Amino acid sequence: MTDPAAPTRPRPNTPGVVAARIVRGCRAAAAVLLLAATVQCAPADDFTQGSTGPRDVVTWAAGAQRLGEGVAGRGYRLVVHTSVGGTGPRVRLSNAHGDRPVTFSSVYAGLRERGAALVPGTNRRLTFDGEPSVTVPAGRAALSDPARLTVPASSDLVVSIHSPDAAGPATGHWLAMQTSYTTHGDHTAEESGAHWRRTTGSWFHLDAVSVRPARRTGAVAVLGDSLTDGWRSTTGANRRWPDLLAERLRRAGSQVRGVANAGIAGGKVLSDGAGPSALTRLGPDVLAQPGVRTVILFQGINDIKYRPGATAPQLLAGHRDIVKRAHAAGKCVVGATLAPFKGWTEWTPQAEAVRQDVNRAIRGGGLFDAVTDADRALRDPHRPGRLRPAYDSGDHLHPNDRGMRAIADAVDLTALDCRARPEAD
Structure with a gap:
């Protein structure tokens, strides 16, 4: 079943594509550097390599754009395909096009077995500066701490997200060319796909994943x-x-x-x-x-x-x-x-x-x-x-x-x- 809240848009590259709103730029440079140094909630347009480890490498990303309205209480099980493999995956959650803060109460990452089901024993709860939840202000992004997980190259990583208060414009990526899954309520910790029965062709909130490769x-x-x-x-x-x-x-x-x-x-x-x-x-x-x-x-x-x-x-x-x-x-x-x-x-x-x-x-x-x-x-x-x-x-x-x-x-x-x-x- 297709997620009814997924954004409805005209075909790509047609004149009917609705223009995305652009959120205002960063705050003063000093504030940017301070936030980047504390890792979490750095402004989305200045979320630099200094926020990650010196050998971290992006393994997947998607251009952030404005989607439809966020839905409170919705869970997303987002399937992304890695390029380079490594350990300690970190995910970046974006609220770049939002007009209010969004709280993510539970975020997990694991390896996909098939459909919405995960390989048993791989689902890991992600933390943000040591905390199990994070609130991302409008126009900002948040980077998770490294997870205790090894992610192979060319594999499907599944990031499960739940927000109790999502509302207003959602940030994500409309044309995923990949089936992901949605649910109501917090089922992020589950490795079974039993509660993830609805599908979506977009990625919500997630816009990048990095890993630490075995070699430079x-x-x-x-x-x-x-x-x-x-x-x-x-x-x-x-x-x-x-x-x-x-x-x-x-x-x-x-x-x-x-x-x-x-x-x-x-x-x-x-x-x-x-x-x-x-x-x-x-x-x-x-x-x-x-x-x-x-x-x-x-x-x-x-x-x-x-x-x-x-x-x-x-x-x-x-x-x-x-x-x-x-x-x-x-x-x-x-x-x-x-x-x-x-x-x-x-x-x-x-x-x-x-x-x-x-x-x-x-x-x-x-x-x-x-x-x-x-x-x-x-x-x-x-x-x-x-x-x-x-x-x-x-x-x-x-x-x-x-x-x-x-x-x-x-x-x-x-x-x-x-x-x-x-x-x-």
């Missing part, structure tokens, strides 16, 4: 839209292209194994859409994730296809701003060319001309530290403005599972092992 490794964070979010890939199969990239990194024995998927369907670089703009999200969704060495920027189609669309100089200026800020934070940036979309209802010759101009600039070098040519990987060689038929999900914009694999395979893995640059003064 790093992570890559992908800033993107519905193509990165995985729309039209197979639900529950973890065939979004960042998941497939994580597979390649594991098989290659790379020093970068964590992958944070910061895609939001309908998202734009320059302005707010189905979520905050990429310029706004860069801090909390990407740079704040522990262990991130490199950022992949694969976004811009929504900026140019909505009317009035952005010009190539406008979009490239946004890209340059993201690169500058990422470099200042000691990260390298890989730019991905924009994929073909002729045949999609909003395609126009003008939008295509902008796409080609942007792609020429990306390929030309000098803007990014490295380039992933997603356009070349996906386009039909006979009709280069269109997706290759074998990769087209049918809507002429979103790749199917095979197309997702083609994007992941186009990434140069050696470009992702970027050692941190010196921070800017």
Whole structure:
């Protein structure tokens, strides 16, 4: 049964997607640093690596956006798929888009057996600064203490959450492409799935998980839209292209194994859409994730296809701003060319001309530290403005599972092992 409280939204990348509200920025810098030092309840847009251990690495993430109204007394059993494995998982609960505090009275994490059921003996109660519950103010996030649990790579971690007072706008991620579970009342400690009979296709409140790998490794964070979010890939199969990239990194024995998927369907670089703009999200969704060495920027189609669309100089200026800020934070940036979309209802010759101009600039070098040519990987060689038929999900914009694999395979893995640059003064 589908959760009736799950948000109802138009199809990704359509003009009817409702714009998300943006919560005001952080408080004074001194207050930010003080809260970060005490670990819990640091502002969501300045939740930095200093809040985690020196070797913690993000293993899963989802771009935070405003969902529907929170429901008091509801429990969520959220299924997420890890990239890098490790011990001591820590979860980040976000109230970035809320307008009032939210109390989480009980939070557990365990390994999934099947459905909503957990592997016996793995469900662990999470604490926050040693306390079994946490209240997260509006516009903030809370990071749990490490749990006594080993999380394998490429496994399903289940985070069970209960809030007795949730109300107002809920923060989460709408397009999970994964089935999670809901219930009424606090059944978070149960390993059985008996009370978790309703389902939801969204993640509520949870926006990141980190672990402590056995050996030093790093992570890559992908800033993107519905193509990165995985729309039209197979639900529950973890065939979004960042998941497939994580597979390649594991098989290659790379020093970068964590992958944070910061895609939001309908998202734009320059302005707010189905979520905050990429310029706004860069801090909390990407740079704040522990262990991130490199950022992949694969976004811009929504900026140019909505009317009035952005010009190539406008979009490239946004890209340059993201690169500058990422470099200042000691990260390298890989730019991905924009994929073909002729045949999609909003395609126009003008939008295509902008796409080609942007792609020429990306390929030309000098803007990014490295380039992933997603356009070349996906386009039909006979009709280069269109997706290759074998990769087209049918809507002429979103790749199917095979197309997702083609994007992941186009990434140069050696470009992702970027050692941190010196921070800017």
